[in-house]
Amino acid sequence: MSYATLFFAVLASSVAVGAAARVTEIKIDKVERISEGPQAYEKILGRAFGALDPKDRRNKDITDISLGLGADGMLHYEAKFTLVKPVDMKVSSGFLWHDVPNRGEAASPGGLETDAGDMMLWSGWQGDNAGLTAIPKDRTTGLTHWVALPMARVDGALVTGNVMARIVNQEGKDSKPLIVHRFPVPYPPATLDTTAAVMKTHLRETVRGEVTEGLDIPSSDWAFAKCDANHPFPGRPIDITPGKADLPVQICMKNGFDPKLVYQLVYPATGAYVLGAGMAAFRDVGSFFKYATKDDAGVANPVAGAVRGSAIRGVSQSGNMLRQFIFMGMNEDEKGRKVYDGAWARIAGRRVSINSRFAQPDGTLELYMMGSEGPQWWTEWDDAVRGLPKKSIFTRCEKNGTCPKVFESFGSAEVYALKMTPEWVGTDAKSDIPLPANVRRYYIASTTHGGNNGGFNWQPTTSAQPTCPGNNFGKGTLAENPIAHIEMENVLKVAMRSWVLNNTQPPASRYPTIKDGNLVIASKENIGFPSNIPGIPDTIFSPDNFIFPILDYNWGPQFDHSEASGIPTNLPPPIKSVIPMMAPRVDADGNEIGGVPTVLAMAPLGTYLGWNITAGGFHAGQICNYIGGYVPFAKTKEQRTATRDPRLSLEERYKDHAGYVKVVIEAANKAYAEGYLLGIDRDRLIREARDSQVLR
Structure with missing residues (x-):
């Protein structure tokens, strides 16, 4: 069978x-x-x-x-x-969280x-x-x-079509897998015949999608196969049976892989x-x-009659799923009822690629990946730059009253690597898009993707370089950004339940805008980033390296570019235009202005970045995908002047340990008073600052 x-x-x-x-x-x-x-x-x-x-x-x-x-x-x-x-x-709150698993992850209750x-x-x-x-x-x-x-299937036969995959920063004569963000490209080839596929190489790629091509690889010089020292080219052919195929698909090269090249493969796939x-x-x-x-x-439904309110919640990829879910009108069930009363998209500023043929939902917006197509905003807004109809994520649910109450929370990494700011200002970047009354936006400034573990550690706790999360991007040159998201997330866990069950208004939205002058077209000069911060060369601010913009792709006539549905036939897709990207302004230390108050940002120990710099490999010198960076302040004035560091030293700012703790207490009380910090977290942070070694 x-x-x-x-x-x-x-x-x-x-x-x-x-x-x-x-x-x-x-x-x-x-x-x-x-x-x-x-x-x-x-x-x-x-x-x-x-x-x-x-x-x-x-x-x-x-x-x-x-x-x-x-x-x-x-x-x-x-x-x-x-x-x-x-x-x-009987002890249930009556509130149900429906968490969207990120790439199939297991449940983590508590x-x-x-x-x-x-x-x-x-x-x-x-x-x-x-x-x-x-x-x-x-x-x-x-x-x-x-x-x-x-x-x-069509007439009982599985449909076939072209799929694109890329191999980055690989070397040697062993076979290499076709992956998308560490996971297998999910489609096996329709045939092992390599003459039906095209493999090209790239010598260079900018963040703006400008490509310098190398030589094409002849079909005779590679195979869909597993190979190693004991099984040299052409190796052992892989199983391509749909539903049982060897995944990830392995590619064997006659002359091995060159780490200075990107290998780009377009092949007929099935399944x-x-x-x-x-x-x-x-x-x-x-x-x-x-x-x-x-x-x-x-x-029996194990929670029958117990659910008085519910919310869908997703993080990163699964947060993008949530936004696509609402856009597709899926918050209305078959009886016309609202499925979720609330929705919380964390560190997610786009819609996941899920509703087109041969979609790759594991994609992270690297070159030629879907995810930025169509409206990413919550209010009906023009998209004349891309020639798309006026729509919003809420277009469908507003017609039948099934739109949920929405939280979205994210940080700086989403701005620089995950193309978030057009959600705030549209594709023309001329004015702020107003938020509907049922949406709250919380920007956690100067933070890495998802935040980190916090703590008042002046010097990085490890010398190891952080790993860039993308497809074999490699390492970053700067230490990891330590600022946490958990304190704001704790506020929102309480606030979402209260908003849904009791209609208690949550904290006000807080994010940089064009109107307040804190959101500008992204460049070193516009954001006001200081020069001579140790470890940050001016070359990172080159338009070729600095921020990943939305690329307006032409996926072909069978693809609906507003809905992100249908069949993409242009592989790789031509880039019609590059959408201008904005970023928050920074202060004299390079830390972002605007956003919700966070204690470590208000009592800084260094410069906290939503971006890092790729240390080596094909993308060397470019933004290190979506991992943040950290550059500590010098301890003394003498140390900072020796390196021409423009930022005041710890002693110049705080004098001594007691002075630093005083600033932390003021910051924690301010965040608590404004509703962006729970009391238990305020007390914990003050205690941690007192116990820290800062200026001991």
């Missing part, structure tokens, strides 16, 4: 013919106690089965949905979920949520069956989250999952646990 036949047979046995678009069955695979006492919690692991009607208006915009139907005319899915809840539901009696749910949405989203042979086991979706259906599966799981009492077979 073929993979597809088996898949449909298993799901059809669990889903009634002609069922509406919803979860029809849940299976509980394991229940375990994870804490004891009056507030004891348990973890329930299981799977949800459901069906999607391709004719339902809520599903009709899913790319290729009509090509993934079973014999009953429905698209069937199976999604792994984890539910964490109080054992005694903290303020369990202290408050919240329920927490995770479920699969990324259906590419690769890396951490791979479907295990025994679907009742494992902790990662996946969703089983059908592959697109195009109907990935957009994963968004609907996530929606249906969230709706089931919020509204249903039992499934069609009579299995």
